[in-house]
Amino acid sequence: MSTGVAIVGAAESDLGVTNRSILGLQAQAIGRSLADAGLTLRDVDGLATTGVSRFSATQLADHFGLQPRWTDSTYAGGSAFEMFVARATQAIQAGQAETVVISFASNQRSARSRSLGGVVEDHTPEAQFETPYGPLFPLSYYAMAAQRYLHTYGGTREALAEVAVAAREWALLNPAAFRHGTRSLTAEEVVGSTMISSPLTALDCCLVTDGGGAIVLTSSERARDLRKKPVEVLGYGERTTNTSMTAVPDLTVTGAVGSGADAFARAGVTPADIDVAQVYDSFTITVALTLEALGFCGRGEALDWIADGRIRPGGDFPLNTSGGGLSYCHPGQFGVMLLIEAVAQLRGEAGDRQVPGARLALAHGTGGILSTHATVVLGVES
Amino acid sequence: MIAPEVPPPDEITLPWWEATREHRLLVQTCAGCSGTQHPPRALCVHCGSDHLDWSTSAGAGVVDSFTVVHRAPRPELDVPYVIARVRLAEGVILLTRLEGQPQEEWSIDDPVRLTWVDLDDGRALPVFVPADVS
Numbered sequence: 025m026s027t028g029v030a031i032v033g034a035a036e037s038d039l040g041v042t043n044r045s046i047l048g049l050q051a052q053a054i055g056r057s058l059a060d061a062g063l064t065l066r067d068v069d070g071l072a073t074t075g076v077s078r079f080s081a082t083q084l085a086d087h088f089g090l091q092p093r094w095t096d097s098t099y100a101g102g103s104a105f106e107m108f109v110a111r112a113t114q115a116i117q118a119g120q121a122e123t124v125v126i127s128f129a130s131n132q133r134s135a136r137s138r139s140l141g142g143v144v145e146d147h148t149p150e151a152q153f154e155t156p157y158g159p160l161f162p163l164s165y166y167a168m169a170a171q172r173y174l175h176t177y178g179g180t181r182e183a184l185a186e187v188a189v190a191a192r193e194w195a196l197l198n199p200a201a202f203r204h205g206t207r208s209l210t211a212e213e214v215v216g217s218t219m220i221s222s223p224l225t226a227l228d229c230c231l232v233t234d235g236g237g238a239i240v241l242t243s244s245e246r247a248r249d250l251r252k253k254p255v256e257v258l259g260y261g262e263r264t265t266n267t268s269m270t271a272v273p274d275l276t277v278t279g280a281v282g283s284g285a286d287a288f289a290r291a292g293v294t295p296a297d298i299d300v301a302q303v304y305d306s307f308t309i310t311v312a313l314t315l316e317a318l319g320f321c322g323r324g325e326a327l328d329w330i331a332d333g334r335i336r337p338g339g340d341f342p343l344n345t346s347g348g349g350l351s352y353c354h355p356g357q358f359g360v361m362l363l364i365e366a367v368a369q370l371r372g373e374a375g376d377r378q379v380p381g382a383r384l385a386l387a388h389g390t391g392g393i394l395s396t397h398a399t400v401v402l403g404v405e406s
Numbered sequence: 407m408i409a410p411e412v413p414p415p416d417e418i419t420l421p422w423w424e425a426t427r428e429h430r431l432l433v434q435t436c437a438g439c440s441g442t443q444h445p446p447r448a449l450c451v452h453c454g455s456d457h458l459d460w461s462t463s464a465g466a467g468v469v470d471s472f473t474v475v476h477r478a479p480r481p482e483l484d485v486p487y488v489i490a491r492v493r494l495a496e497g498v499i500l501l502t503r504l505e506g507q508p509q510e511e512w513s514i515d516d517p518v519r520l521t522w523v524d525l526d527d528g529r530a531l532p533v534f535v536p537a538d539v540s
Contacts, residue, residue, distance in 0.1 A: 141479025146413045152423075153445040154501045156410040156531060159489045160479050167473035168491055175471075175514040221489075222474040270444060270491060270499040275471055 025292050029113040030247040030254035031402065033061025033240030034367040037129050039353040040202050042234040046076055047087050049129030049236045054088070057238035062251035063123060070094040070121030072108035075128055075357055084127070094121035100264065101391020102304055105359030106398035110260035112241050122242060126363075129236025130355035138232050138356070154269055160221050163229065163307070165393035167221035169275040170309035174223065176276060177324035181223050183331060185214035187308035188227050188350050190336045195347025197337060197377035202233050203351040228308045230349035230358070237364045255370050258293070259401035261286025266395050279397035280317035280388060287399035288319075295319045299382040300369045301341070302362035304390040305348040314388055318399065342379045345369060359389035363400065370404045407503050407533060408482070409525045419446050421460055426530040429522045431463040433496045444498035465520030467494040467534065474509045492518055492534050506535030
């Protein structure tokens, strides 16, 4: 069932190594997404973004000379953008805003601003009780989740590597992907790549690139008069679970269980109805855990479920069709890029990687150390 | 493990850190519901009570999961080393290091026991070694 709100514009900024500023990339993304919708900055009365500065949406409003009626800068890592879809939908339904832009951009590769230890504020419990031991952040947490997962369910690192192998196959079909124009990966190459935090190697980990993107939302009623086929917001849900590495009792069960259930219920659909899925692939293990949590397969079954090429191009569960964070781009917070790819698929604009007849898409963001989880279900009329 | 720098305690965590000076590992325990939690908090996560006490851990646990870190997040750290979640018999999980045997010998569910790395300021960090190592 539609919420009465639709995505009417979507666009990437430049990706890869851009040597541009965060605001410069934001301006590209927002300008292109508004052009895609047939709108201009003057139409925008709502802004949601993160990663610009402490006052992210405020900074963006100032930069564009806007005084929005509604903003959101909820900081929840990579899932924030799926959360923003929910909040923007509610703001439009409530009449607080008419046209909302959700955007993100990072120049982390050009600026060399990414640190293996992450950013831990000195006043937090984690700074006293975790950082002193030297975990990579967030990588070591996902590595412990992977170790526990493979131990509990008897999976192999080679089977887990299928997530990265499939992502590369999709990236080879996407001219915008960082790994476009390279070659296929094998599971052996993933497993044999440089070990970072066992059992995860460099090729189990997402890229570090610049990039960004934006989407534009408005009422479904107004959307009918705009340029592109409206992509309706059908459902959403979220869960917030932890900041510490020790709060969650079972590393293999994430908050996506709840966020997915809420989103499917709100949309009135089931996992089996989804034609194409964009699931945050910060690491290979993130995808295995999330597919199970969302109910696409049972607990402990993900590696068997994906083993037969199901998630590769031509498979019956097209997943991360852009090439994902593993092979397309990963500007630090990938959530908005998941939405942009979902929109491209539902509009039939995805070129060589188009999933024929895709009508129902899922985008699922994950932030921090499996800390925040947000699911969005999108659809188009047939 | 070389002693790292650790931020000073606050009013919630001070008793826990003071006990480490005597190599005692405290577990915050609710006077109301007997629930345990780590790290220390201002309220009980199980029942919301602020009547929180401390009990002393016997220092026995099992490896919930672990990872061998091969890239140092800080230049002063020598790799590889083993980061782990250890589940204490008292029920809480600690992030910690595993020491006392070659990294490739660790497995999930291994029994471990507590030992300490002394910090320069007199406090100490709990780390774990195989349970059968004296």
